[in-house]
Amino acid sequence: MKEFSLEDHAAADMTILIVDDHWVVRESLKQVARSLSEKFILKEASNFAEALRILEGDSSVGLLLVDLVMPGFQEFEGVQLLRRRYPSVPIVVISVHEDPNHVMEAIRHGVIGYIPKSASAEEIKRALMRVLAGEVAFPRNIIARGFDEDPSPSPASVNGGERNPKLTLLTQREMEIMMRLGRGTALFDIADELEISRQTVRVHLGNAMKKLGISTREAAIHFATEHVKELGTLTAEASEAI
Template sequence: MNTVKILLVEDHMVVRNGIKLLLESEGEFTVIGEASDGVEALSMLANGLAPDIVLTDISMENMDGMELLKVVVQKYPLVKVVILSMLNQIHYVVEGFDHGLAGYLLKNVGYHELLFGLKHVADGGRYISEEVSMALLEQVSSGQVYTAVEKGMTVDLDINDRELEVLALIADGFTNVEIADRIFLSKRTVEGYRQSLIDKTKVKNTAELVKYAFQHGLLK
């Protein structure tokens, strides 16, 4: 039986190793390459690596997952791209599928859903994890409309993917120490991101930051 060949792109080695072990515990998948960012992944593809699926995070240095997606879709149309991220903001999902994304999964997804989603993509389908699908359904049922203005706000504020990741965890009520543990950063670095977000949004404190983020479409 042919296995599904995966190029795994993730900047945290511990997380990458965990995902690799999880995938290879299932006989249908083989991780044929590992990269820490989009630049390294593209170099491997240029050197002849031929995965069926590129499984990538969004927030990475040098080249993030969204930029990697755009290049892979153009240069390697037979390779499918699936995002596996902690970020469940709807604008990432919309942008990704606008550019040819094959799947969007959250890192808190269950073992069986992860495998099912990847198998579905390998068979030619597209997949969105259940939690993201429900968020989209809630937006539709409540009459909310995703707009290009919302999509562009992060660019106007010059908020990067890592800051958005920290912002989402702040909104979920995690402390600096807890955020640092979850995304493998130092407490001081997380504190720096929090202050940077406050400065960029011109709010006074964390409570106002979270309120601002929801009001202006940074978080859903």
């Protein structure tokens, strides 16, 4: 991945709120954030109520790093509340959970990143680099394990062959990109896997979003996650037809 630089970057002097009930975790995350930029304004909270007070009093918070398991926080209900009250603040989940279902549920609730607490400082740094650059950051190894373990059929086969009609509007390339997005792949990596430029990926994604009636990246991720198996089936069929 290209070397990240915060020079002239919109996120250079942003406020990051770190919410975790363990001070060691908060300190570790602050160290990683400082390694990216000394200009970051770092705030912290040890519980959900404290985090809400900070968010209510500080409109400059541009990124929220939040643990799913802590006092006063009901996991995804808490994420829903944050998304509803502060829809413009991106959320990255920090969690001890490393099962695919947890990661996929987080994606469905609109988070832009998921960092396991077992991640190394370098892995956390790479994840933050991606979200600060406007990408998503999900543990692809965990998500891939979920696809390997889950033998359930795609929605098309469950519904007697019916597929979401909107998906038929997509080109093969758009389906390939949406499928990878649904599996938690960042645009950086999608470009590498498909051997095309990142700008080309963004153009295809933008076209797909227009066809699907989607206006935000978060909504695109949610849609792709919900239809990832269907997208995989359609992509495979399109490849076989060539």
